[in-house]
Amino acid sequence: ESWSSLLRTRVAEEVSPQELAGSQEEVEEGRVQSSCIGTGLMRKGSRNADGVATEETRNLAGFWLLGLFNNSIYCVILAGAKEIEAGGVGVVFLAMQVPGLLVKTTGPFWYHLTSYRFRTLCVAILGGAGLTIVAYSKTLEGQLAGVALCSVQQAIGEATYLALTSVYVEPQATVTAWSSGTGFSGIMGFGWVLTLRALKFSYSTVLLYSLSFPALLLLSYHLILRRPVEHGTYVGLGNEEDDRSGDDDATYQPQVNGRPPAGVTGR
Numbered sequence: 103e104s105w106s107s108l109l110r111t112r113v114a115e116e117v118s119p120q121e122l123a124g125s126q127e128e129v130e131e132g133r134v135q136s137s138c139i140g141t142g143l144m145r146k147g148s149r150n151a152d153g154v155a156t157e158e159t160r161n162l163a164g165f166w167l168l169g170l171f172n173n174s175i176y177c178v179i180l181a182g183a184k185e186i187e188a189g190g191v192g193v194v195f196l197a198m199q200v201p202g203l204l205v206k207t208t209g210p211f212w213y214h215l216t217s218y219r220f221r222t223l224c225v226a227i228l229g230g231a232g233l234t235i236v237a238y239s240k241t242l243e244g245q246l247a248g249v250a251l252c253s254v255q256q257a258i259g260e261a262t263y264l265a266l267t268s269v270y271v272e273p274q275a276t277v278t279a280w281s282s283g284t285g286f287s288g289i290m291g292f293g294w295v296l297t298l299r300a301l302k303f304s305y306s307t308v309l310l311y312s313l314s315f316p317a318l319l320l321l322s323y324h325l326i327l328r329r330p331v332e333h334g335t336y337v338g339l340g341n342e343e344d345d346r347s348g349d350d351d352a353t354y355q356p357q358v359n360g361r362p363p364a365g366v367t368g369r
C-alpha cells in the first residue's frame with residue numbers, strides 16, 4: 103500500500119473534512135481543493151459571501167513577491183549579457199540555461215529531502231553569491247561561473263515556490279499570484295538595469311545594488327507569507343520555536359503510525 107494512501111488514512115483519523123472545510127456541504131460541492139484535504143494540509147483562509155474559502159491577501163502578496171524577486175536576478179543577468187561578453191552573448195545565455203535545466207531535471211530525486219525553508223535560504227545565498235562573483239570577477243570564466251549560480255538559484259526557487267502554492271486554500275490563486283510576479287520580474291529586472299545605467303552606474307555597481315533582491319525574497323518568505331497547517335510533526339518551514347509551540351502558522355510533516363512515510367526524510 104502506497105504511503106499516500108496510508109497518509110490519507112492517518113489524516114482522516116486526526117481531523118475530519120468538516121474541520122478543514124467548514125461544512126460537509128463544501129466538501130461535497132468541491133469548494134475546497136481536494137489536494138489540501140487529501141494531505142491534511144491547508145492554510146486557513148477567509149470566506150466570501152457564499153461561504154467559500156478564499157486565500158488570504160497577504161499570502162497572495164507573498165507569492166507575488168517571491169515570483170518577482172526570484173526571477174528578477176535572472177533578468178538582471180540577461181539584461182547585462184553584453185556587459186559580460188559583448189562578442190559572445192550566446193555563451194552567457196547557455197550559462198544561464200544549462201545549470202538550471204540540470205537542477206529541474208534532477209530535482210524530483212532530491213527536492214523531498216530538503217525543507218522549503220532550507221531551499222529558500224539556498225536561493226538567497228546562491229543569488230547573492232552569483233551576483234557578487236559576476237560583479238567582481240575579472241575573467242570571463244569567473245563571470246560565467248557566477249551566471250551559472252544565478253541559473254541554479256532561479257531553478258530551485260521556481261520549483262520550490264510552484265510546489266508550495268499547491269498546499270494553500272486556493273492553489274489556483276496562489277499560483278496565479280506567483281506567475282504574475284514572475285511576469286513582472288522581466289519589467290523589474292530590465293528596468294532596474296536600464297535605469298541605473300542611465301544614471302551612469304557601472305554594471306558591476308548595478309549587480310551589487312541587486313543584492314537587495316535575495317534579501318527581499320527572504321523577507322517576503324518569512325515575514326509576509328503565512329505558513330500552511332499540516333497535521334503531524336514539525337518539518338521546519340518557519341520559525342522553529344513558534345511552530346513547536348502550536349502556533350496556528352506551524353507546518354508539520356504527516357505521519358503514518360507515528361513515523362514519517364517511507365521515503366520522506368530530512369524535511
